Amino acid sequence: MLTLGALERAIKAAVEFIAINRSSDGLWRDFQTDAGASSDWVTAFVAYALGHVGHLNDAILDTLKLLLFRQRPNGGWSYNKTVPTDCDSTAWVLMSFSVAPAWKPSSVVRGIRYIKNHQDMTLGGFSTYSDQDHIDRFIGVTDSNLTEGWCYVHPCVTGVALQSLIAHGEQVHSCCIISATKYLLLERDTSGLWRSYWWKGYGYSTYHAMRALYMSRALNTDQASRTRFSLLIKQQKDGGWNDSSGQRSEVFATAFNVLSLLLLPDPITIQAADRGAAWLLRQQNSDGSWPTSPILRIPPPMVREPKDIEAWRTNQLGTGVIIEDGARIFTSAAALWSLSIFRSMID
Amino acid sequence: MLDEVWLRARRVLVHELEASGLWMETASFNSLRTEQKGVGERLKRQLLREVLGESDYAFLSSETIFGSSNHHYRSKIPFVLAFGYELGGGLYDLLGGPSDQTATIGELCSIFNLGICTFDLICDHYPDLFAEFSEKFNESVILRLGKDAEACQTLAASANQVPTAELRLLLKIISWVFFELQRVAPARRQMAQREQQDAISQDLSLLLVDAYRAEINSATSREMSQADLIEISRSKSTLPFTIINQIAHTVAAPQDQETTRYVDLLASHIATIFWLADDLSDVVRDLQAAALNSILVQAGSKTRLAPDPAQDRSVLSRLLDGHYIEGVSEKIGKAISSVNRILACDKEHSDQAGHFRKVVLFYVRSWL
Numbered sequence: 001m002l003t004l005g006a007l008e009r010a011i012k013a014a015v016e017f018i019a020i021n022r023s024s025d026g027l028w029r030d031f032q033t034d035a036g037a038s039s040d041w042v043t044a045f046v047a048y049a050l051g052h053v054g055h056l057n058d059a060i061l062d063t064l065k066l067l068l069f070r071q072r073p074n075g076g077w078s079y080n081k082t083v084p085t086d087c088d089s090t091a092w093v094l095m096s097f098s099v100a101p102a103w104k105p106s107s108v109v110r111g112i113r114y115i116k117n118h119q120d121m122t123l124g125g126f127s128t129y130s131d132q133d134h135i136d137r138f139i140g141v142t143d144s145n146l147t148e149g150w151c152y153v154h155p156c157v158t159g160v161a162l163q164s165l166i167a168h169g170e171q172v173h174s175c176c177i178i179s180a181t182k183y184l185l186l187e188r189d190t191s192g193l194w195r196s197y198w199w200k201g202y203g204y205s206t207y208h209a210m211r212a213l214y215m216s217r218a219l220n221t222d223q224a225s226r227t228r229f230s231l232l233i234k235q236q237k238d239g240g241w242n243d244s245s246g247q248r249s250e251v252f253a254t255a256f257n258v259l260s261l262l263l264l265p266d267p268i269t270i271q272a273a274d275r276g277a278a279w280l281l282r283q284q285n286s287d288g289s290w291p292t293s294p295i296l297r298i299p300p301p302m303v304r305e306p307k308d309i310e311a312w313r314t315n316q317l318g319t320g321v322i323i324e325d326g327a328r329i330f331t332s333a334a335a336l337w338s339l340s341i342f343r344s345m346i347d
Numbered sequence: 348m349l350d351e352v353w354l355r356a357r358r359v360l361v362h363e364l365e366a367s368g369l370w371m372e373t374a375s376f377n378s379l380r381t382e383q384k385g386v387g388e389r390l391k392r393q394l395l396r397e398v399l400g401e402s403d404y405a406f407l408s409s410e411t412i413f414g415s416s417n418h419h420y421r422s423k424i425p426f427v428l429a430f431g432y433e434l435g436g437g438l439y440d441l442l443g444g445p446s447d448q449t450a451t452i453g454e455l456c457s458i459f460n461l462g463i464c465t466f467d468l469i470c471d472h473y474p475d476l477f478a479e480f481s482e483k484f485n486e487s488v489i490l491r492l493g494k495d496a497e498a499c500q501t502l503a504a505s506a507n508q509v510p511t512a513e514l515r516l517l518l519k520i521i522s523w524v525f526f527e528l529q530r531v532a533p534a535r536r537q538m539a540q541r542e543q544q545d546a547i548s549q550d551l552s553l554l555l556v557d558a559y560r561a562e563i564n565s566a567t568s569r570e571m572s573q574a575d576l577i578e579i580s581r582s583k584s585t586l587p588f589t590i591i592n593q594i595a596h597t598v599a600a601p602q603d604q605e606t607t608r609y610v611d612l613l614a615s616h617i618a619t620i621f622w623l624a625d626d627l628s629d630v631v632r633d634l635q636a637a638a639l640n641s642i643l644v645q646a647g648s649k650t651r652l653a654p655d656p657a658q659d660r661s662v663l664s665r666l667l668d669g670h671y672i673e674g675v676s677e678k679i680g681k682a683i684s685s686v687n688r689i690l691a692c693d694k695e696h697s698d699q700a701g702h703f704r705k706v707v708l709f710y711v712r713s714w715l
Binding site for chain 2: 052054098099102103104105106107109166167169172211214215216217259262263264265266267270341344345346347
């Protein structure tokens with residue numbers, strides 16, 4: 001069993017690492033791609049991960065004020081200032097705003113409108129880009145079929161979009177929420193997990209889908225038992241998880257699977273989460289960060305099903321790649337989030 | 348307009364309080380924030396864990412509880428507990444109750460305050476949960492719990508069987524509060540004021556029924572006069588303070604009528620401050636959610652079942668053109684000044700009165 005002291009030391013070191021690695025302009029940056037490093041999306045994720053569990057409150061508020069003024073005229077936010085706006089980045093910014101005072105309610109109203117414009121009214125899910133975002137123009141293609149995958153609905157985007165809408169007061173009985181929850185429930189695979197489009201494994205997607213469904217009151221503990229069972233049997237002997245085809249436990253997968261188990265607190269899941277948290281503590285670097293691995297998948301824009309691609313290149317530019325967060329900020333924020341929730345539940 | 352109303356609601360109140368020297372400066376605010384968070388976290392870790400048991404205690408801190416309000420609810424818990432603790436223990440001290448009971452009253456009021464906040468959340472935002480909850484808890488149950496220890500045990504036992512964790516948790520809190528109320532009151536009954544105590548306990552039960560009704564009325568209010576809507580809003584927000592005051596009276600049993608009157612007046616001003624501060628800080632959110640808010644009612648907002656952007660726009664215009672926000676800020680300022688004056692007169696408990704004053708100013712600022 002983890003000691004509270006060890007957990008608190010790990011959390012403190014991680015908070016310091018993330019604080020030190022904020023850029024001088026107040027944003028966090030990570031993931032090098034053809035479009036450069038992400039600023040707005042990564043910042044929103046980190047701000048939410050920390051703000052949600054009560055770390056770096058003053059720094060987070062300063063950062064959120066910066067994000068507020070980076071909203072584009074269409075109401076959305078983007079991966080960074082050069083890329084068109086997208087639903088996922090906008091959802092993360094709204095999530096981060098949900099842990100702060102609502103300084104500018106109109107900004108949230110426009111953000112919500114932007115996200116809703118990315119819902120497929122037939123399928124219920126949310127896409128990363130819509131036609132109005134002009135991602136085709138940005139990547140230099142003229143045929144809309146060539147961006148079909150990026151403009152298609154995906155569970156990993158829908159889970160976060162749904163949470164962001166509910167966190168800002170969208171009624172769980174509204175058509176928008178009901179159709180999105182139906183989509184997520186349909187997308188759950190036979191083992192009760194959710195596959196991802198933008199992420200290598202099921203960890204991120206499963207956690208966000210489950211949390212969105214809980215927020216919508218569309219999933220109860222009985223319905224979640226299949227997911228619980230799968231997460232428990234997939235835990236490795238060392239306490240960590242690998243959420244794709246690899247053997248070695250990985251930090252990002254472990255962080256999100258611990259968070260998923262903690263959505264279903266009972267003595268067994270808490271014990272498994274304890275083992276996962278202990279594994280995370282053993283992996284922490286001396287500077288408070290965690291080692292990264294290739295986690296973010298960038299499918300070719302026309303590909304709807306990542307499983308159709310047999311060979312992914314790792315840590316390279318372009319598409320058809322899986323890349324790591326080289327600055328280790330994203331992975332470290334996920335691990336910190338997970339450990340902080342665990343601590344609050346046992347302390 | 349939305350942004351301007353949000354800003355003005357804060358700006359006007361801050362200016363009003365600054366001008367009267369009632370706005371707590373940032374250094375003191377931050378220091379008291381750390382202190383109050385510490386008080387609340389200790390109450391959570393020790394007392395609340397005992398009230399809920401290990402597994403429901405873990406659920407209380409999970410990301411699952413009250414899904415859509417999860418962050419807000421979880422992050423507020425230490426402050427809700429600390430506020431109830433300070434208020435209950437503070438009023439009890441000012442009533443001159445024996446000091447060995449102060450912590451007990453503070454703890455009882457801290458859990459009561461969490462219970463009322465949880466009940467408020469269920470009433471306002473989770474109608475399906477409320478329907479399920481009212482099968483277990485209603486006015487007749489409150490009256491039974493007020494006089495019958497066995498009824499508390501029955502409620503506690505039935506709470507364990509409730510499958511919905513949020514409701515199980517609230518029922519455990521309620522049964523604990525009533526059980527504690529009965530446990531602390533008889534100790535005083537050995538003293539000479541048994542009849543007086545019984546009357547106060549009965550008053551407490553009736554107040555709890557009134558608070559229960561006010562919560563339900565606020566969630567279901569439709570087509571009422573402006574005056575009735577404002578009264579519902581007032582009752583809903585102020586009755587919990589009246590109850591905490593009554594709990595303090597029940598145990599302190601003050602002999603001196605003047606002390607009773609002065610503490611009652613103090614509690615009434617504090618209730619007004621937080622009722623109006625709450626409505627002021629939530630004015631935009633309540634407009635967006637079509638929730639009952641006395642300032643919006645004054646500005647002509649009508650209850651509605653579906654979004655009505657035209658009505659919202661005209662209410663926002665009236666809020667900006669009229670003096671509703673200024674009027675409410677002035678009332679809050681006056682009520683805080685009254686609290687200060689009353690506390691300054693209490694020479695017998697000047698340390699407690701000084702601390703109590705700081706706590707009130709801290710929570711006013713943190714409300715915004």
